[in-house]
Amino acid sequence: MLQALHDKVSGTIAKVLLAVLIFVFSFFGIESYMTGRADTYVAKVGDHEISTQDFRGRFDQYRARAQASMGANFDPQLIDNPMQKRRVLDGMIDEQLILEANDKLGIMIPAQKIQDQIRQTPQFQSDGKFDSATYRAVLGSIRKTPREYDENIRKDLLARELPAQIMQSSFVTDLDIDTYLRLRDEKRSFRYVALDKLTADAPKITDAQAEEFFKQHSADFTNPEKVTIEYVDLDGAKLSVEAKPDEATLKARYEKEKARFVSPEQREASHILVKLPQNADAEAQKKGLQAATEIAKQAKAKPADFAKLAKEKSDDLGSKSAGGDLGWLEKGVTQAAFEAALFGMNKGDISDPVLSPEGYHIIQLRDVRAQKERSFDEVKPDLTKEFVETERDRVFSEAAGKFTDQAIASPSSLEPAAKAVGLTVQKTAPFTRQGGGEGISADPAILKAAFSDAVLVQGNISDPVQLGQNHIVLLRIAENGHIASTPKKLDEVRAQINLILVAQEQTTQAKKRADELYARLEKGESLDKLADELKLKVSEGKDVLRADASLDSKLVADVFALPRPAADKPVPLLVTLANNTYDLAVVTAVTDGDPATANAATRDSVRSELAQGIGYEAAKAFIANLRKEAKIKVAEDRM
Template identity: 45%
Template sequence: MLQAMRNKMHGWPSIIVLGLAVLAMSLFGMESYFTSQNDTFVAKVGKREISQNAFQNRMNQLRQQFSTQQGDKFDPAMFEKPETKLRVLDAMIDEQLLLQANADWGMRVSDQSLRDAIADIPAFQVSGKFDPTSYRSYLANSGKTSAMFEDEIRSSLATQLLPQAIDDSAIISDQRVDDYLSLATQRRDLRYFVLAKPDPADKQVTDAQIEAWYKAHQADYMNPEQVSVEYVEVDGAKLKPKAAPSDEELKARYEEEKQRFVQPEQRLVSHILINVPTNATPEQQKAALATADKLAAEATPANFAALAEKDSQDLGSRRQGGDLGWLEKGVTNAAFDSAMFALQKGQISKPVLSSDGYHIIWLRDVRSGESKPFAEVRDQLLQEATSAERDRQYNELAGKMADQTYSNPGSLEPASAALDLPIQTTPLFSRNGGEGLAANPKVVAAAFSDDVLVQGNNSSLIDLGNNHSVVIHVSKHVPAAAKPLEEVRASVQQSILQERIAVAARKQADDVLARLQKGEDMAAVAKSIDAKVVTVPEAVRGQSFQVPPPVLKEAFLLPHPAAPEKPRFAEVDMGDGGFAMVAVDKVQPGDLTKMSAEDRGLLHRQMAQAYAGEATRELLQVLRAKTKIKINNNLL
């Protein structure tokens, strides 16, 4: 065939055709190449990219956070919804916009602020003070270096710089607070009465009416769709680990990991900080150095705490006389570290320049590094080895189960036979879940997914947490079906009567309101329908608990009375099929003299925060408008 084509491809027409074909294929390839270049990020904010890995990490963090907070009520399907993913991505875009604004406007997180933020994390504190051992243990368990963790915290703090600056600069006048308080504590004199529910115009319900209602509202009388699933599971808690490791094995592990049990040298330090402004002029830096030199010359171990309380500009340690607690290498910045470890016990340093300013450092004590003996950590090593073996067994068995059920998607039996795992079955359950395994939202979501329910495949491995996972397969499916009319006849009849009562109640309320608006006396109208008027002087929004909430809400929606003798009236839907009538007779501004200075100050701060929050949102809108933002929806 190829020879025949070659024989026919002669002459310039053939060359032109071939050239056009090659050109078309080349352009197609180039287009594919450029398209692929755009798929390396989820979003691009100006020149900053949000990688797919960063987006997935954020989604995983939020998923874990919600799972911890909500427990069994957590629905993992929420994080698969496009609107949820877009909300998360929008928040990450806002962070990038704020970071870009920081760079443009020269705002940064100081090393001192970073150190204070890490020291304030409760997980790193013992008896209210920063504990380097807890910090180091966290880094080891999370597989992070101190530099990696500091970068995370610095980025988090950086996104708060602008919002915090806006919050600090928000100005709310006393008049604006007064206006709000006057409205919030406004007093209204009101009267109301509740109408008794009337009888329906017709209490007779025919079979034809019942049948017509049943057909028109059939969705209200359905048995829900249900499934029963088979499943195989691997539960790490039920796995039997091999024989416990011997002391020789534990000692070998101890020698291999001895560094874990070495307490590094620590130093008990106090300091005095003299700030140097960002982008300080030479004169400002000289002035700061002169102040620091003076304090360093005056400082002695006896007066250091007093000098720190008086002159240090580190607000975090100032009240403790400059006390920073026990520090180890790598916790502070490089300049501070170098000076601290160059001192002898009891010495006070000359001013040390860092990105925050000049530090005068007093080394109060030294705690030498020491290694814990094997006997002290043997139980810890044994527990870790046992746990690691159980984890290994679980991961191996769960991996094999996933492979077997994926390779044989139509049945769990091959996996059951190969791995000696029993096939278990749940009772029927609906999309609202059931009992036991069916109470887990992940299992319910998988059971009713298209792949499992419609296509008839095994589910993927469902992680239930704590080294516990299952794979399910639908064994029985009961579609949603309407309940027989005879089963729900009484309920249908009651619904028809309730609708007639609601219609009658609305007509009664309309008639009563018309009488009041025509000028009939409210007490006389109420008496004519066997109702009782309740008078409430000076009712306050959200505080007059003796008034039914729907009545109070409607009373504060009514306009002010035109005159004392001309109250405003309204009918109120009580939400239970009944109605009430309300009249507003008088409106007075709130009594601001009853507001304490403390409450007023709290409200002032809350209003400032609310205005600052709105200002931050407006700033983000401006930043979005002037920044090119591209989103790759295919990677969400």
């Protein structure tokens, strides 16, 4: 048999086949036949991929912040839309571009700055001070180690550092301030007439006009597409969980996870920092050490005055005002050299200068908390609660498995899936793509699934729709549950069309009258003559500032947008306001603001405001340039 096989693969046909295969593999790469890869990124910045998971996490944070700030006024449709999703993704792309620029420019975040950020986080504080036990408890609740959290903080600070440095590099001259003050405090005087609304009878709309409008805009007059869905709602919070762990089970878990219930040794410390410049040379380090040594000498001479000395001498702005107080610290929280010194001291000691990347620290160890291990009896309630929650997760996981398996096995009905988990199939009222339904049909995720091709066009049961933790829904279009969009008849919308056409005609007439009056004003007729003719009052704005809130903002904005009037020749203006109303106006005088009247505090405030604005625009331009030079690919369909 082997000889026969050899003969077959040694002939001319085999050689031709081999040549074809060599060509294919050399062109496409043999690895494409050995491995399969499906792109799952939402965006790709150079070689870096932003995964769907990372994007979803960031968008969920954005959504949660919006919901918290808007409270009862929160509208999911304002958040869960392509425009807002792209806005969040663009922010992530900008962050990645900045991080890459940081690497090229060698920008780093000092460890001290990361620790300052952590110490100032309210969630990690107890009685207004950083508390390491609280810190570890909070990190444990979000399943992060201190090292992972430090890295998150580092990346967050890095993403802000370069734009901040660009913004801080902007400068403003005294001439810039003078120019700004002249414009800001500029005053303008003008006269104006508010044209009243046309009071003529509403124009008569003929049937022919209505029919022609309906013909041209028939797509605007339709009954919207609607669907009715059947669904099964599997919510882990509502599942019956009978979990009563016995003593042995809890003790076994306690022994296995004992490290969780050990509070490590903590040390209450204060410090004084003598800061060194970045990349300090030997001479700078020598001067810093001399200064730190002198401070350490003073501190050791009068330990009770350490806090006072820290307020006077420390370069650490984060702790200086608190007398250098760093709160309770444990291993793994501070920089390595600082930690080694702190945990090598005795209570009451004051250290010699300790060198770190930030500078020299003089450390005072104020108190020590020994390592403490919580007993089984102390943590038993927590273990019981965790066991119940774990059991609930397990029960939900099993139920979700049965749920989805039955949906796959019986794609034409939700009944088997519902029966598998002891639930019933529910049904919504009809709803449109724009939402507006009640209950589950108001959820954006349900809307997206219901009107997806797989569900609406192909008639399948949806993939599990995630509505929250341990909460999924399967849905399908109910029988006869799809109502296609249908055109309305002219008689149904005739009254609506008449109102539209009347409004259009009135708008046209009002604009025509305003344009005619403005043309006369431009040709030299006086505003007073036009006002007398219209039996209207001429109003006056005397020395009006840009920020004047007593007049219509559109009127004021348009007045300040005009060029300066020549001597004895007012500049005419037609102002378009809301509801088909207009103002005729003439600008009579312009008076510049006087920079000399501004005191030092005002000039400093203006300088800061201008620098911030200039810096912001410079940072925006820098990021725009990074985008221009980068290779960015966005997968809109995965957002």
